[in-house]
Amino acid sequence: MASTAATAALSIIKSTGGAAVTRSSRASFLPITSTAVSARRLGFSAVVDSRFSVHVASKVQSVRGKGTRGVITMAKKSVGDLTSADLKGKKVFVRADLNVPLDDNQNITDDTRIRAAIPTIKFLIENGAKVILSTHLGRPKGVTPKFSLTPLVPRLSELLGIEVVKADDCIGPEVESLVASLPEGGVLLLENVRFYKEEEKNEPEFAKKLASLADLYVNDAFGTAHRAHASTEGVTKFLKPSVAGFLLQKELDYLVGAVSNPKRPFAAIVGGSKVSSKIGVIESLLEKCDILLLGGGMIFTFYKAQGLSVGSSLVEEDKLELATSLLAKAKARGVSLLLPTDVVIADKFAPDANSKIVPASAIPDGWMGLDIGPDSVKTFNEALDTTQTVIWNGPMGVFEFEKFAQGTEAVANKLAELSKKGVTTIIGGGDSVAAVEKVGVAGVMSHISTGGGASLELLEGKVLPVPSPSPSSPVKLALAMAMAASIIQSSPLSFNSNNGKLQIHSSGSLGGIKLQNRVSPLGLSSGLGSRRQSLLICHSAINAKCSEGQTQTVTRESPTITQAPVHSKEKSPSLDDGGDGFPPRDDGDGGGGGGGGGNWSGGFFFFGFLAFLGLLKDKEGEEDYRGSRRR
Ligand SMILES: Nc1ncnc2c1ncn2[C@@H]1O[C@H](COP(=O)(O)OP(=O)(O)OP(=O)(O)O)[C@@H](O)[C@H]1O
Numbered sequence: 001m002a003s004t005a006a007t008a009a010l011s012i013i014k015s016t017g018g019a020a021v022t023r024s025s026r027a028s029f030l031p032i033t034s035t036a037v038s039a040r041r042l043g044f045s046a047v048v049d050s051r052f053s054v055h056v057a058s059k060v061q062s063v064r065g066k067g068t069r070g071v072i073t074m075a076k077k078s079v080g081d082l083t084s085a086d087l088k089g090k091k092v093f094v095r096a097d098l099n100v101p102l103d104d105n106q107n108i109t110d111d112t113r114i115r116a117a118i119p120t121i122k123f124l125i126e127n128g129a130k131v132i133l134s135t136h137l138g139r140p141k142g143v144t145p146k147f148s149l150t151p152l153v154p155r156l157s158e159l160l161g162i163e164v165v166k167a168d169d170c171i172g173p174e175v176e177s178l179v180a181s182l183p184e185g186g187v188l189l190l191e192n193v194r195f196y197k198e199e200e201k202n203e204p205e206f207a208k209k210l211a212s213l214a215d216l217y218v219n220d221a222f223g224t225a226h227r228a229h230a231s232t233e234g235v236t237k238f239l240k241p242s243v244a245g246f247l248l249q250k251e252l253d254y255l256v257g258a259v260s261n262p263k264r265p266f267a268a269i270v271g272g273s274k275v276s277s278k279i280g281v282i283e284s285l286l287e288k289c290d291i292l293l294l295g296g297g298m299i300f301t302f303y304k305a306q307g308l309s310v311g312s313s314l315v316e317e318d319k320l321e322l323a324t325s326l327l328a329k330a331k332a333r334g335v336s337l338l339l340p341t342d343v344v345i346a347d348k349f350a351p352d353a354n355s356k357i358v359p360a361s362a363i364p365d366g367w368m369g370l371d372i373g374p375d376s377v378k379t380f381n382e383a384l385d386t387t388q389t390v391i392w393n394g395p396m397g398v399f400e401f402e403k404f405a406q407g408t409e410a411v412a413n414k415l416a417e418l419s420k421k422g423v424t425t426i427i428g429g430g431d432s433v434a435a436v437e438k439v440g441v442a443g444v445m446s447h448i449s450t451g452g453g454a455s456l457e458l459l460e461g462k463v464l465p466v467p468s469p470s471p472s473s474p475v476k477l478a479l480a481m482a483m484a485a486s487i488i489q490s491s492p493l494s495f496n497s498n499n500g501k502l503q504i505h506s507s508g509s510l511g512g513i514k515l516q517n518r519v520s521p522l523g524l525s526s527g528l529g530s531r532r533q534s535l536l537i538c539h540s541a542i543n544a545k546c547s548e549g550q551t552q553t554v555t556r557e558s559p560t561i562t563q564a565p566v567h568s569k570e571k572s573p574s575l576d577d578g579g580d581g582f583p584p585r586d587d588g589d590g591g592g593g594g595g596g597g598g599n600w601s602g603g604f605f606f607f608g609f610l611a612f613l614g615l616l617k618d619k620e621g622e623e624d625y626r627g628s629r630r631r
Pocket residue numbers: 271272273274277295296297298314369370371393394395396397398399400428429430431432433452453456538542553554555556561597
């Protein structure tokens with residue numbers, strides 16, 4: 001029964017999209033073994049990559065032997081394990097993440113998350129279920145018309161090929177009567193579940209009311225998988241079975257599975273603005289990767305920790321010790337940690353700033369580093385050439401400004417090139433997704449995550465509060481796999497810090513290729529001269545894009561990246577559409593992608609003002625979210 005369902009899932013995912021066919025074709029060269037089937041039943045889709053699934057399945061066997069929880073009771077933890085017999089006539093509560101960006105006229109500017117939700121919904125309606133679809137949109141405080149889900153109905157209907165009915169509420173008598181009149185194969189979209197504050201508070205009574213609408217529960221909201229809210233976690237206490245949807249499963253396959261059990265050498269590229277927002281990710285990846293490449297604003301904290309002068313670059317003064325300890329940890333673990341050797345510096349934080357390329361050890365006072373330099377790109381590329389798996393989170397520079405986008409774009413292009421050679425490339429959500437989209441190479445990556453905050457938490461090794469109807473949720477199982485896999489030893493390179501100088505040593509060959517020792521010792525310099533004011537401007541400008549409106553993809557620290565900023569209707573980054581299997585494709589229709597936070601669209605005159613608004617909003621949102629995360 002389960003394998004029939006898995007086949008059905010397979011055919012749905014294969015049904016459209018050339019990319020998926022490519023992946024499946026590759027898989028078809030490999031023998032389909034009983035372990036592959038069991039892997040599928042256990043929640044790891046063989047569609048993703050049969051080699052991976054077979055490998056995972058063997059891990060399952062070994063884990064099973066050790067009596068690890070969660071393996072034996074996984075028979076029906078994915079929607080693909082449900083059959084027509086399970087679904088026909090049944091009311092299924094589907095929690096999706098349809099938190100898509102809307103412009104000022106309520107037009108969807110990026111429908112990726114809607115497209116990503118389609119396979120699960122289609123599977124359910126094709127099997128005769130009555131789908132009660134729930135999502136949040138933005139972070140409304142109470143009922144807020146601009147966060148109504150009404151604008152989503154036409155696109156949902158179009159993609160599903162049926163007329164989706166929308167309720168004006170998500171609980172109550174009106175909803176109950178709409179559910180009662182829902183035909184088999186019908187879809188009822190509930191109004192924004194965050195119109196009730198009880199949602200984010202995960203209040204059991206509210207969860208119970210939601211649950212009372214349905215017979216079973218499917219969570220496919222990967223983007224919200226790190227939130228323990230009533231519709232994501234609370235309902236599972238009242239609805240059995242509670243299973244993962246195809247998108248959630250697919251994200252886990254890559255973000256947990258591939259990272260925990262990667263083809264080696266395994267490189268992680270971590271960038272972004274601040275080291276503080278990536279501590280967990282870096283620490284977690286240091287446990288697993290062979291090579292760690294660092295870029296973005298965070299590198300200046302590392303430089304400064306090494307005693308280098310960083311001008312007015314972004315520095316987190318309170319994270320200097322942390323940076324030093326991360327370097328030491330890399331060294332202790334034998335991970336090859338590469339910091340850029342040269343940087344592109346600017347005389348102000350602006351797209352038209354004067355710029356020049358300097359060694360990382362020679363940043364003059366009054367200048368700030370906004371991108372990695374060409375020598376670093378070359379070094380990074382050489383390191384990446386040795387890899388079999390690469391995960392990337394966070395841009396290498398201020399890629400929103402053309403002048404400082406080259407490092408980030410070079411990484412995107414390199415990963416695209418590697419993907420075509422069969423290297424597994426995973427983009428962990430957020431701004432890196434925007435960058436990949438901007439370069440136009442999203443379609444060739446192995447996996448692009450639909451979740452910013454959720455993917456970060458997964459990469460940090462956290463257990464997400466998604467369907468856990470039993471001690472054996474897919475997420476927990478996946479993490480059990482990760483632990484089992486962590487015994488695999490790598491043959492890493494080393495990082496050395498000599499006499500206060502930064503130096504990367506190659507300690508032999510990696511993947512048959514010797515890494516050149518291109519990262520030269522860096523000279524010490526004094527006069528740290530950090531300029532708080534400049535840094536503030538820098539921060540502010542970055543935050544400006546979080547200016548207003550609904551949430552979209554988030555960082556853990558700054559969770560309100562929303563629609564394209566300042567009246568922009570620019571295309572947001574395209575994410576894995578989920579509807580057409582792996583790897584993600586770019587079908588060219590409908591708005592590109594979501595979850596990535598939107599491209600920078602100009603409006604620089606308003607930086608200060610927007611920054612102020614953004615910061616205020618972030619502050620406001622943060623207060624709520626500190627409490628609501630992982631309740
Ligand atoms: N050298 C730099 N100085 C200042 N800001 C930088 C620098 N390099 C990159 N950034 C900024 O970092 C921001 C992205 O940081 P963030 O930590 O949010 O990355 P991300 O992980 O991709 O996003 P998310 O957390 O949403 O997944 C970009 O807006 C970029 O402009």
